[in-house]
Amino acid sequence: MLILAVMAAGVLIGYLWLPEKLKKANTWLQLGCTVALVFCMGVLLGRRENLWEELGQFGLWSLLLAVVPMGMSALLVWGMTGLAERRKRRKERK
Amino acid sequence: MAVLVIAALILGVFCGQTVLSETAADFIGANSDWVLGLLMFSVGISVGANRDLFRRLRKMDMRVWMVPVGVIAGSLAGGALCGLFLPLGLRESAGIGAGMGWYSLAGVMLTDFCGAEVGAIAFLSNLLRELISFLTIPLAVKYLNPYAAIALAGATSEDTTLPILMRHSSAEMVVYSVINGVLTSAAVPVLLRLLR
Numbered sequence: 183m184l185i186l187a188v189m190a191a192g193v194l195i196g197y198l199w200l201p202e203k204l205k206k207a208n209t210w211l212q213l214g215c216t217v218a219l220v221f222c223m224g225v226l227l228g229r230r231e232n233l234w235e236e237l238g239q240f241g242l243w244s245l246l247l248a249v250v251p252m253g254m255s256a257l258l259v260w261g262m263t264g265l266a267e268r269r270k271r272r273k274e275r276k
Numbered sequence: 277m278a279v280l281v282i283a284a285l286i287l288g289v290f291c292g293q294t295v296l297s298e299t300a301a302d303f304i305g306a307n308s309d310w311v312l313g314l315l316m317f318s319v320g321i322s323v324g325a326n327r328d329l330f331r332r333l334r335k336m337d338m339r340v341w342m343v344p345v346g347v348i349a350g351s352l353a354g355g356a357l358c359g360l361f362l363p364l365g366l367r368e369s370a371g372i373g374a375g376m377g378w379y380s381l382a383g384v385m386l387t388d389f390c391g392a393e394v395g396a397i398a399f400l401s402n403l404l405r406e407l408i409s410f411l412t413i414p415l416a417v418k419y420l421n422p423y424a425a426i427a428l429a430g431a432t433s434e435d436t437t438l439p440i441l442m443r444h445s446s447a448e449m450v451v452y453s454v455i456n457g458v459l460t461s462a463a464v465p466v467l468l469r470l471l472r
Contacts, residue, residue, distance in 0.1 A: 186434075186458070188313050192320020200325045208321050212439040215315035217284045219436055220410070222308035224288015227403065229301050233293070236396050243362055244400035251354030251373035252405055252412075252428050258353075259346035259427035260420045263339050270337070 281410045312435060319438050319450070326447040336451070339423060343452055344459040347427045351376050352467070367471050368394050374467040375402040376430035376460050377409065385468045405430060409437050417444045426453050431460040 200208075227233060292301055355373020359366035368390050375382025379402035387395025409429045416425035422445035429437040434457020441453050 184313075186316075186454075189316040189320040189323075189454075192317040193324035194320075196321035196324025197327070198324075200321060205322075205325065208318055208325075211318045212315060212322070212443075213280075215311050215318060216436070216439050217280050218311045219308060219315065220281050220284040220407075221288040221291075222304055222311065223403065223406070224285040224290075225292035225296065225301050225304050226288075226308075227285075228289035228292020229298075229305070233289075236400065240393075240397045240400060243358075243364070244397050244404055246362070247355060247358050247369060247372045247397065247401040248404035248408060250358050251351040251376075252408065252430070253350075254354035254357070255347045255350030255427040255430065256416055256420060256424040258350040259343050260424035262342045262346050263421060263423040266337070266339055266342065 281407075285407065315439065316435060319442065322442065323447060323450050340452055340455055343423050343426050343456045344463075347376060347430055347456060347460050348374075348463055348467070350427065351430060364394065364397070371468055371471040372398045372401050374464065374471060375405075376464055377402050377405040377432040378430075378461060378464050379403040379406065381464055382468065385465065389468070389472045406432050406436060410440055413437065413440050414444045422446070422449045423452065426456050429453070429457075431457060431464055433457040434461065 230236065296304070351373045352370050353373075355370040356366055358364075358373070359369030362369060364372075368386070371386055371390070372382065372394070375386075375398055379399050382402045383395050383399030386398040406429075409432065412428055413425045416422075416428055422441070425441060425445060426433045426449065429441065433441060433453040438450065438453050438457070442450050
């Protein structure tokens, strides 16, 4: 919830005050933070004592359990939103 | 962007294993929330600066609900499908899928419910979901649609993957991403408890 409050504060500042020249700097800040976060994630992963054993043992299962739910979520949402889009267009034509 | 992300991950794993002392690694792990907070603040600024977005918000349709429903159903079904082929059990596999990218919570809860092995797989699998999202979001936007890209990110669409979603789709998608992230994040602990 705190994260959402921080984001809401950002929305307010962006809405009320953001000079044009700071927009680009803000984009760079996002890129920097994203890379830093992934680095932190890597450190977290690297700290696991049995990382390579776990990867060897469960890596393929983990990959499968990541990719299949991702794929099914994406295909389901793609199908549902595509259908809604088509219905909307049909209604607009009528 | 993808190259940077992969490089950061490899560097992070390398540093975590070799260069960084335990204290330094603990410090990074404990303070990554500050980086996330700064990132969210910055994303908020981008959203707020886009005045057109607020006008469009009023015209939002059913798709705002379709995305989280599809993500939850697809993640559960995908996990269960894997359970048919892996020697883990249907419930355990569905539970791992139901983590929807929230690796810390899924890892801890499933360790409690199902033991260390399932917990470790849940952690790795959900971490991989987040990492693979970084790389596949641009492709999903290009070849499917932006809603499908949000679905790939699962519960992380409101935080870590949000800047990439915004970069490759439009500011309008931020609202869909945040709503999806909030609803799916709220669903993760509930689903894991139900599947116990």
